[in-house]
Amino acid sequence: RKEVEQDPGPFNVPEGATVAFNCTYSNSASQSFFWYRQDCRKEPKLLMSVYSSGNEDGRFTAQLNRASQYISLLIRDSKLSDSATYLCVVRVTAGTALIFGKGTTLSVSS
Amino acid sequence: DAGITQSPRHKVTETGTPVTLRCHQTENHRYMYWYRQDPGHGLRLIHYSYGVKDTDKGEVSDGYSVSRSKTEDFLLTLESATSSQTSVYFCAISEDRGRSDTQYFGPGTRLTVL
Numbered sequence: 096r097k098e099v100e101q102d103p104g105p106f107n108v109p110e111g112a113t114v115a116f117n118c119t120y121s122n123s124a125s126q127s128f129f130w131y132r133q134d135c136r137k138e139p140k141l142l143m144s145v146y147s148s149g150n151e152d153g154r155f156t157a158q159l160n161r162a163s164q165y166i167s168l169l170i171r172d173s174k175l176s177d178s179a180t181y182l183c184v185v186r187v188t189a190g191t192a193l194i195f196g197k198g199t200t201l202s203v204s205s
Numbered sequence: 206d207a208g209i210t211q212s213p214r215h216k217v218t219e220t221g222t223p224v225t226l227r228c229h230q231t232e233n234h235r236y237m238y239w240y241r242q243d244p245g246h247g248l249r250l251i252h253y254s255y256g257v258k259d260t261d262k263g264e265v266s267d268g269y270s271v272s273r274s275k276t277e278d279f280l281l282t283l284e285s286a287t288s289s290q291t292s293v294y295f296c297a298i299s300e301d302r303g304r305s306d307t308q309y310f311g312p313g314t315r316l317t318v319l
Contacts, residue, residue: 137312137313138295138312141308144307192238
C-alpha cells in the first residue's frame with residue numbers, strides 16, 4: 096500500500112462548481128498534514144496546512160479524519176485560476192521527511 | 206515568495222558525465238532538501254541538510270551526493286549521470302523541522318541525460 100494515495104483525476108469542472116479531493120495515508124502515526132498546489136512545470140507551493148479540527152482559507156476548506164486516515168480538500172466557487180495539480184502531503188513525525196502523494200489534477204473551464 | 210534559486214534551470218548531458226546542481230537561498234534557513242519529481246511518482250527526497258556540513262540520505266539517494274559548505278548553498282552532484290536520473294529536481298528550504306515546519310520550493314531544474 097502506498098504511503099499517501101490520491102485519485103489522480105483529472106477533475107474537469109465548470110467555473111463556480113464545488114469540487115472535493117480526497118487523500119488517504121497509511122501510517123497512523125502521521126502528525127502533520129498539508130495541501131500543496133503545483134501549476135504545470137512549476138514548483139509546488141503550500142496551499143494550506145490541515146489541522147485536526149478542520150480549517151478554512153477563503154474558498155478552500157481542509158478536513159482531517161485521523162480515525163479513517165483520510166484528508167480532504169474542498170474548493171468552492173471554482174475559478175479558472177484554480178486549475179492545477181493538488182498534492183496531499185504527510186509527515187510522520189517532526190524531523191522526518193515530507194511524503195507526497197502523486198497529486199490530483201483539476202481543470203476548471205468557462 | 207521564498208528567496209530560493211536553482212541553477213541551471215535546464216541541462217542536457219550525456220550518460221557518464223558528472224553533473225552538479227546548485228540551490229541558493231537568501232532566507233538563512235537551516236534546513237535544505239533535494240527532491241526529484243517523475244511522472245507516476247510523487248516528489249521523492251534525495252538528500253537533505255540540517256546545517257553546514259550536516260547532511261543525510263533520503264529515500265532515493267543512490268547515485269547522488271550533496272555538499273553544504275555555506276548556509277545559503279546546497280549542491281547536488283550526480284557523479285556519473287544515468288538516463289534514469291532524467292528528472293525535474295526541486296530544492297526546498299525550511300526554517301525548522303518541528304511540527305509546524307513548512308517547506309518552500311525553488312523553481313526546479315529540468316535535467317535530461319541522453
